[in-house]
Amino acid sequence: MRIAIDAMGGDHAPQAQVEGALAAAKEWPDTEILLVGRPDAIEPLLAQGKPSNVKIVPALELIESDDEPVRAVRRKSDSSMVVAGRMVKEGEADAMISSGNTGALMAVGLLVVGRLKGIERPGLAPVLPTLDDIGVLALDLGANMDAKPEHLLQYALMGTLYREKVHGMKKPRVGLLNVGTEAAKGNELTKAAFELLEPAPIHFVGNVEARDVLERNCDVLVCDGFAGNILLKAMEGAAGTIFKVLKEEFTANWKTKIAAALMMPGLRRVRKKMDYTEHGGAPLLGVNGLVIKGHGSSDAVAVKNAIRQARIAIGNGLIPALADEFGGK
Amino acid sequence: MRIAIDAMGGDHAPQAQVEGALAAAKEWPDTEILLVGRPDAIEPLLAQGKPSNVKIVPALELIESDDEPVRAVRRKSDSSMVVAGRMVKEGEADAMISSGNTGALMAVGLLVVGRLKGIERPGLAPVLPTLDDIGVLALDLGANMDAKPEHLLQYALMGTLYREKVHGMKKPRVGLLNVGTEAAKGNELTKAAFELLEPAPIHFVGNVEARDVLERNCDVLVCDGFAGNILLKAMEGAAGTIFKVLKEEFTANWKTKIAAALMMPGLRRVRKKMDYTEHGGAPLLGVNGLVIKGHGSSDAVAVKNAIRQARIAIGNGLIPALADEFGGK
Numbered sequence: 001m002r003i004a005i006d007a008m009g010g011d012h013a014p015q016a017q018v019e020g021a022l023a024a025a026k027e028w029p030d031t032e033i034l035l036v037g038r039p040d041a042i043e044p045l046l047a048q049g050k051p052s053n054v055k056i057v058p059a060l061e062l063i064e065s066d067d068e069p070v071r072a073v074r075r076k077s078d079s080s081m082v083v084a085g086r087m088v089k090e091g092e093a094d095a096m097i098s099s100g101n102t103g104a105l106m107a108v109g110l111l112v113v114g115r116l117k118g119i120e121r122p123g124l125a126p127v128l129p130t131l132d133d134i135g136v137l138a139l140d141l142g143a144n145m146d147a148k149p150e151h152l153l154q155y156a157l158m159g160t161l162y163r164e165k166v167h168g169m170k171k172p173r174v175g176l177l178n179v180g181t182e183a184a185k186g187n188e189l190t191k192a193a194f195e196l197l198e199p200a201p202i203h204f205v206g207n208v209e210a211r212d213v214l215e216r217n218c219d220v221l222v223c224d225g226f227a228g229n230i231l232l233k234a235m236e237g238a239a240g241t242i243f244k245v246l247k248e249e250f251t252a253n254w255k256t257k258i259a260a261a262l263m264m265p266g267l268r269r270v271r272k273k274m275d276y277t278e279h280g281g282a283p284l285l286g287v288n289g290l291v292i293k294g295h296g297s298s299d300a301v302a303v304k305n306a307i308r309q310a311r312i313a314i315g316n317g318l319i320p321a322l323a324d325e326f327g328g329k
Numbered sequence: 330m331r332i333a334i335d336a337m338g339g340d341h342a343p344q345a346q347v348e349g350a351l352a353a354a355k356e357w358p359d360t361e362i363l364l365v366g367r368p369d370a371i372e373p374l375l376a377q378g379k380p381s382n383v384k385i386v387p388a389l390e391l392i393e394s395d396d397e398p399v400r401a402v403r404r405k406s407d408s409s410m411v412v413a414g415r416m417v418k419e420g421e422a423d424a425m426i427s428s429g430n431t432g433a434l435m436a437v438g439l440l441v442v443g444r445l446k447g448i449e450r451p452g453l454a455p456v457l458p459t460l461d462d463i464g465v466l467a468l469d470l471g472a473n474m475d476a477k478p479e480h481l482l483q484y485a486l487m488g489t490l491y492r493e494k495v496h497g498m499k500k501p502r503v504g505l506l507n508v509g510t511e512a513a514k515g516n517e518l519t520k521a522a523f524e525l526l527e528p529a530p531i532h533f534v535g536n537v538e539a540r541d542v543l544e545r546n547c548d549v550l551v552c553d554g555f556a557g558n559i560l561l562k563a564m565e566g567a568a569g570t571i572f573k574v575l576k577e578e579f580t581a582n583w584k585t586k587i588a589a590a591l592m593m594p595g596l597r598r599v600r601k602k603m604d605y606t607e608h609g610g611a612p613l614l615g616v617n618g619l620v621i622k623g624h625g626s627s628d629a630v631a632v633k634n635a636i637r638q639a640r641i642a643i644g645n646g647l648i649p650a651l652a653d654e655f656g657g658k
Binding site for chain 2: 131142145146177179186187188190209210211212213214215224225226227229230231233234235236237238239240241242245246249250252255256258259260262263266267269270273274
């Protein structure tokens, strides 16, 4: 199988991307890794030698993190992200992974790779952290700001298939993000979506609340992109702030510094549990090919993990299964 | 001034409500406290003597926490919550405070007290905790699930007046809850609301993100009831879970138990900072009278604080000011 890496996208690009690719190429010799980007930036990082299953695909332009997504994708046709997307579209790669501009990657999914037949709106599906480390696959978390009930139904079906094919889950529980667990709760969107989800061929467990996500109240969390983004950032913000204040408290005086030393392993464990960058990349589900969004701050380990994730999805036929479900590729 | 207390609503009712009322009556002899509820439940709690500025107003029914709100308010006309609402409506009380069923209290606001002229949808406006302990007044957090852009504009105006009149703030900064800070971000609702907020006679600071609320990125946070509820519960859930896991880590072995003892004051401070029950009651803004929702778990101190808040709002003419702003009472 062939996996295209946008070598230029991400806070630590191209170093983290190249290092992660090299580690993956070594571990999985059957996988061809295509590093897409500027050769003059990538080649120096291959000074130790380039494994035979790593190739450089030249792409001279770069989509910046503050570029306006759709315009950037339309104009920068020789950017690493667009070139990687085109390789997926044309069957030259089985998957692409990018840690660059999220909006631009969604535009690449829509405009370059194209929608899967039968899907109205693709959804971005990261795994949110949970206490038991298994995580909740949540979608959509930002691709589709004004979702319709039918979109949420498609997210539930796609999320279920992803959990089954990539995470090996049987009958993943699907929850609808809402303001209360009773069936009648919510806004017009969630009330209508509830009616569609209940008879659907999924394991629907009803409405779930934002406060219980960390306890893994479901395996697939369905929501519109606006609410999902608020959820994610509120959890991230609360966790970040608490750890920041704890750090201040721990460095307040000699007593608390002793306490900090005693507690360090435990604190690290708690911090790690809350870190949503730990759970690999977020697939853009609903496009006609495998597109994975890595976290902007991805290091080499995260890049390698995203490649592992792509390998599993390809090996287990995720995209053909999705195409089957929604009416043929 | 006269303040009606729903003595039967809340997890610790009527004890916490009566104790809080007694403490308030003692501190503010100019204020008449009207304890609304079942005399046989309230009187035994006044065994130590009833101050002359405390009165019992009999109401024999009770709205339970799991009652369907609108039906309960319509059918239980002799419930403590409905009777307190009627007193506000008929000018027998200048404010009412209830820690009971939130949905029912919003129904009391709409159906018993009535909307303020010119207001389309009332909004529930709790203060969210911030690191600097000043808090962010957020509305709407659950009264109006399908807000229109005009509702968000009214929330911005009402929230600004509340901050000025009750919290003594000058030019409170109004932020629009969104998925990014750029003007073009968001869903149809926030994009249209942005256009209305920008020219409005408020100190609009633009879009704000969920992750920065704890850093007090604005003083009045405007959002629809659905997104606001997700925000609140995600923050609450993340904080609750982190403290739960920290507690487990702190009790893991003798070393961590020593650390816990050394850190206790600091941990309590952090926990308290994140506790959104610390910031008094949430006004239901947009009804034709002062209606304050206390947290369900309110203790006597919280009840007394809500009474303090009501006193300030009454003393500074909040409701007449709102009536003026939106077209006369």
